[in-house]
Amino acid sequence: MEQQATPQSVRPQVLDSRLRGTKFVTLQPRSVLNSPAQTGMDYWSINPYVGCEFGCSYCYARYAHRYVVERAHDAGKLTDAEFAEYRGTHGWEAFENRIFVKEQILGALESDLRRFFKAPAALVIGTATDPYQPAERRFRLTRAVLERLGKYEGLSVGIITKSPLIARDRDVLLRLQSRNDLQIHVSLITTDAKLARKLEARSPIPAARLRALKQLVDAGVNAGLIVAPVLPGITDGVAHLDALFAAARRAGAQFVHAGALRLYPAVRDRFLPILAEHFPTLLPRYERAYARHAGAPRDYARALSRRVNKLQRKHGFGVNDGMVDRYRVKRPPAQGELELRGSLL
Numbered sequence: 001m002e003q004q005a006t007p008q009s010v011r012p013q014v015l016d017s018r019l020r021g022t023k024f025v026t027l028q029p030r031s032v033l034n035s036p037a038q039t040g041m042d043y044w045s046i047n048p049y050v051g052c053e054f055g056c057s058y059c060y061a062r063y064a065h066r067y068v069v070e071r072a073h074d075a076g077k078l079t080d081a082e083f084a085e086y087r088g089t090h091g092w093e094a095f096e097n098r099i100f101v102k103e104q105i106l107g108a109l110e111s112d113l114r115r116f117f118k119a120p121a122a123l124v125i126g127t128a129t130d131p132y133q134p135a136e137r138r139f140r141l142t143r144a145v146l147e148r149l150g151k152y153e154g155l156s157v158g159i160i161t162k163s164p165l166i167a168r169d170r171d172v173l174l175r176l177q178s179r180n181d182l183q184i185h186v187s188l189i190t191t192d193a194k195l196a197r198k199l200e201a202r203s204p205i206p207a208a209r210l211r212a213l214k215q216l217v218d219a220g221v222n223a224g225l226i227v228a229p230v231l232p233g234i235t236d237g238v239a240h241l242d243a244l245f246a247a248a249r250r251a252g253a254q255f256v257h258a259g260a261l262r263l264y265p266a267v268r269d270r271f272l273p274i275l276a277e278h279f280p281t282l283l284p285r286y287e288r289a290y291a292r293h294a295g296a297p298r299d300y301a302r303a304l305s306r307r308v309n310k311l312q313r314k315h316g317f318g319v320n321d322g323m324v325d326r327y328r329v330k331r332p333p334a335q336g337e338l339e340l341r342g343s344l345l
């Protein structure tokens with residue numbers, strides 16, 4: 001069926017593309033702040049991009065990309081051909097190579113701030129995509145958002161990222177921190193670069209993330225490590241976690257927290273084939289353990305929590321000091337804050 005023509009200004013436009021086929025496409029939402037009522041979290045959130053080139057196999061945020069594409073198609077902003085392209089054959093790959101850029105984010109943010117937002121409030125940047133993914137190098141939307149938020153006082157701001165690009169913005173972060181609480185969560189699940197590459201298609205190498213963490217801390221920014229998801233049977237060994245916590249300590253991390261994988265339906269399609277390829281003996285065990293719930297089994301969660309707390313003490317970090325406590329999260333918002341449940345392995 002032929003779709004009605006829509007004005008060129010609201011139709012997604014391709015801003016840039018890469019040789020490997022990634023396209024950066026405009027997205028012009030009227031509103032960019034997600035309220036606690038919308039998400040069920042205890043804090044506000046904002047994501048300057050939809051989709052993420054880092055392509056972590058365990059990333060649960062693919063659902064958000066799919067939602068944006070389906071909504072744009074339903075609203076007549078995408079033709080059937082564009083819908084097929086931006087949705088991708090399996091759904092998950094478009095999340096990694098069709099990146100939506102909220103180009104006019106500042107206008108929408110101003111309007112949201114005027115209409116809804118009152119400090120003091122908690123706001124987390126990067127709950128559904130990485131705010132410092134490669135697109136940020138060119139489009140600088142996250143930096144613009146931070147500069148705007150720097151005019152506030154009394155906010156509690158959290159940023160989650162795997163990218164060393166965040167160190168570029170030390171000046172803005174320090175300004176923001178001078179009038180607000182700020183916590184940077186550098187995300188890293190392993191110090192083993194080869195293992196990271198098996199699990200995260202295009203993420204920055206672990207050493208680069210640790211260097212960025214050190215740069216932030218050395219500059220006086222409150223930053224620590226988020227180890228999530230911990231993958232049962234792959235990254236949950238004492239020696240493995242101990243190496244990560246020790247690396248965090250060497251980088252000057254102010255805190256470390258960790259949580260186990262949650263295997264949402266949107267994650268299964270991407271993660272289980274990777275598991276089958278690299279850790280085939282674990283596949284049936286994951287399928288059993290996560291058969292009924294997205295969360296890891298309860299006994300496993302408790303055991304991992306004890307292990308993490310022990311390592312936090314050993315390396316001089318606060319116990320249970322992290323996003324869950326800080327923002328009083330009722331439900332974890334991202335792969336970064338996963339809770340542990342149950343006996344898996």
Ligand code: SF4
Binds near residue numbers: 054130335
């Ligand atoms: S886990 Fe984070 S960095 Fe990895 S693909 Fe998802 S949003 Fe990007």
